[in-house]
Amino acid sequence: MATQTVPANRPKQALTVDEKLQKIRELYADAPELGKAALKNGLAMLTQELAAAGLAETAGRIGARQGKVSELTVFLPFVKGGAKRLRGLLQLLEGNFKAADAVGTVHDMRFVFVDNDTKLLFATAYDGDFDPYIEDFASKIPNAMDLWLSNFEGYPGMHNPRAAADWIAKHQIAAEAWYVNSPNLTGAETRKLERVGKAVEELLDQIG
C-alpha cells in the first residue's frame, strides 16, 4: 500500500488569527519568491479563511468529513491482469453505475490507473460512514462489489463483509484537507431538491 505521513500534527489548541498568520509566515520563510509574494498580496482573503470556524471532521475510523459528506481515497494494488480487466469493464460500462445509484449515498467516484497499471487510485465522496453499511452491501450487491474489487490483491470477498471493510480501511489514505461545496446536502436531499425545483418551475409555468 501507499505510505503516508499521518496527518497528526494538527495544532490542538485554538490559535488566534495572528498566531496562525505568524505560523504561515514561518512556513513560507524559505518558500520561492513567487510563494512569498503570493502570501503578501493574498493576505486579505487568507485572513478571512483563517478567521472562520474550523469545519474539518473525521469520517468513521479513517477519512475526512465536512458536514454530511465524507471522502474515501484508496490506493489498491492490482492482481496480475487486474488492470486490464477493470479498464475493459469500466470502458464498457460507459459511465453507467447502477450499483452506485442503488447505494444512494455516493456523490462521485473516480478510477485512476497509476504506476504503470500496477495500482488504482480510487477516490469517492459519499454521505455519512460506509462502515456501518458494509453488511448491507454484502447482502444486497455482493456481485457488483466482487466484480471490480476481485481485481486487487488481498481482497477477501463480500461474503466476509467485516474483513472486506478492514481491507478497504487498510488501503485507505486520509485526505489532508477536504472541501465540499454543499456540505449539508446528502445525495438523497439533492435529488429531492431537484424534484422540488422542477415542480416549482412547472407551477410557475402554469401561472405565467
Next chain:
Amino acid sequence: MPVKEAAGEAVSTQAPALEFHEIQALVLRPRPAPYFGIHVLLRVDDAQAGRAFLRRITPYVDSSENWSTANNAWMAVAISYTGLKALGLPQESLQSFPEAFRVGMAARARELRDDGVNDPKRWDQPYGTGQVHIGVTAFSDSEEKKRHVLAIARKEYEGFSGIKVLGSQDFGAQPGDRNSLGYKDGIDQPAIEGSGVAPLPGQGPLIKAGEFILGYPGEAGISVPMPQPDILARNGTYIGFRKYQSRVGAFNRFLQAHGSTEAERELIAAKLVGRWRSGAPLTLAPDVDNPALGVDPQRNNDFNYANDQHGRQAPFGCHIRRMNPRDTNLTRLTDVNIHRLIRRGTTYGPPYDENQVSEQDDVVPRGAIFLFISAKTMGTMEFLQSEWINDGNFIGVGDERDPIIGRQEEGAVFTIPKEPVRRRLHGIETFNVLKGGEYFFLPSLSALRWLGNLGG
C-alpha cells in the same frame, strides 16, 4: 437493481436445528403478560468465588427447551468482558471477543452517539465503571414466582465472600402492559428461523438464527465470527443492556403544547411512535384508536407501508418506522433484516400519568431497562444509534432523530406528513435519557458450566 443478489459463495439453504437445551431461555421466551422481574448486578472480587457461584447458579438457569409452552418463570445469567476477566478466562480467549465488547459500552460512546445528556460521564453508578461483572435477571408472570426465582438466586450469591451485590432493579408491567410513557410496547419482534413456532402475522420474513445465536448461519450464509474456544461461544449470544430514565413531565408538556384536547394529544402521541398507546398501528387505524386491535397479537403487527409511501399514516420519522422500516423506500441501500434485535423491555417505576407536567416529574425514577439480544449486538446497536435513531437521512427526514429514544439537539423538530401541507412540531426534547449501559455475553448452559470449572 435486483432486490437481492445471491451471496458470492455457495451457501447451505438448509436451516440447522437449534440446540434449544443449550440456549438460555431469555433468548427465545417472550416476555410474559403481565410480567414481573428483577435485574441483579454482581461484582466478582475473587475468581474462585466467582466460578463457585457459577457452578451453584447454573443448575437454575433455564434453557429454551419447549420455550413456547414453558412455565413462565426463568432466570438468566450474563457476563461482561470485565466479568470474564475476573473469572480468570485465559487471555487468548479474552482477546477473541469483538473489540466493542472488550472495551465496553461506555468506551464506545462516540460510535453509539451517547453524548450530551446521554454521556457515560452522567450515568448512574456503577454503570460504565467496569465493575459490573455478572448480571442475573429473573422473569416471571407473577410477583410470587419472581420472588421464588429471586430467593433461589439470592441463596447462591448473598453472604459469599468474593461476590459483591452492586445493586438491583425490580421491574414489572404497568396496568394494561404499558411502559412509562403510557404505551403498550414490545410488540414487533424478529421471527427467527428454526425457532419452531410459526411467525405472527406481519412478523416479517424468517431471519436466519445466526443473526441472533452464535454458531449458526446468518443472513450472509456464514456464522458471525465467534470468540474462542468453541464450547464457550456456541449457542451463546450478546446482550446490550440500556437503562433509560423517562422524562414524563417533559413528554406531557410537549403533548400539551401541541394538542389542546385529549384526542389531539393522543393523536400526536400516536404519530411519534407509529402506534396508538393501545398498541394499534396507525397503518391499520390511521384516524381513531382501536384498542381491540392493539391487544390482538394476530392483527396488531400485520401491516407494511405499501399503502403509506408518503408517511401520512405513520410518519417517516416515527419510532416504529425507524426501528423496522419494513418495505419503506430508504435513501440508502439497506437490508432491513440484518439490523434487527430481539428486545426484552423491562419497565420500572410508577405508572404513566398524563397529568404530571412538572420538572420534578422528569426525575422520578421510572423508565425502562432494555435488553437487546443478537449475535452481533454491538455492531447492530452502533448502526441503530448512529443511523436509525440519531439521524434521519436514511428515511428522508434530514436531521430529525427518533422522537422517543433519540438524543435531541436544541431546536429539534418532528415532521408529520399531511395533506395539503405537513405539520412540523417544534420543541422535541430528549424524552428518555440514558442512565447506564453494559454489554454482556450470554453463554450457553454448557459454557456456563465450562466457565464454572475453569482452572480445574
